[in-house]
Amino acid sequence: MAQVKLRKINLTDIETLQQLSQETFTDTYKAQNTPENLATYLASAYNLPKLKRELATPLAQFYFAYVDHQLAGYLKVNQGGAQTEDMGATTLEVERIYVRPAFKRHGLGSRFIQQACEVAEQLGKSKIWLGVWEHNLIAQRFYTKLGFVHTGQHTFWLGTDQQTDFIMEKTLKTAENDQK
Secondary structure (H helix, E strand, C coil), X not given: CCCEEEEECCHHHHHHHHHHHHHHHHHHHHHHCCHHHXXXXXXXXXXXXXXXXXXXXXXXXEEEEEECCEEEXXXXXXXXXXXXXXXXXXXXXXXXXXXXXXXXXXXXXXHHHHHHHHHHHHCCCCEEEEEEECCCHHHHHHHHHCCCEEEEEEEEEECCXXXXXXXXXXXXXXXXXXXX
């Protein structure tokens, strides 16, 4: 069985983070989007100054995943004002789960959700949430299997293309929830 290790990402990792972000996003969404919209999005979302600001935000956390010492993907979670939607003080957002193609379907998504739940519980949060593209049925089934429910939607712009992300939430088991 492969050994998976997570490591917090810091500013010295910024170029690796940028490359991994562009690689994994392109792999996942290239076939469904125009080259122009994809290029516009990649330049906007993963430029070095923006990534540096995200990494410096104390309300966001990033983790690299290594499988047998090979960089396999990363997780980004947000709380408070770092969340992409105002979901309240009791929530933690899973903004990114990005996995390299060679490591997909090897349990990294589940490991990332486990990490997000651990972070949320450490921070006293009662829910985690995420946005998933309405056309990404594989991801929707995966999140549903992990206990997420569809609770709404929001707009996501990829270049000039207005897309819809479904908002999915998972209530965490906490001592407070167990007493209810």
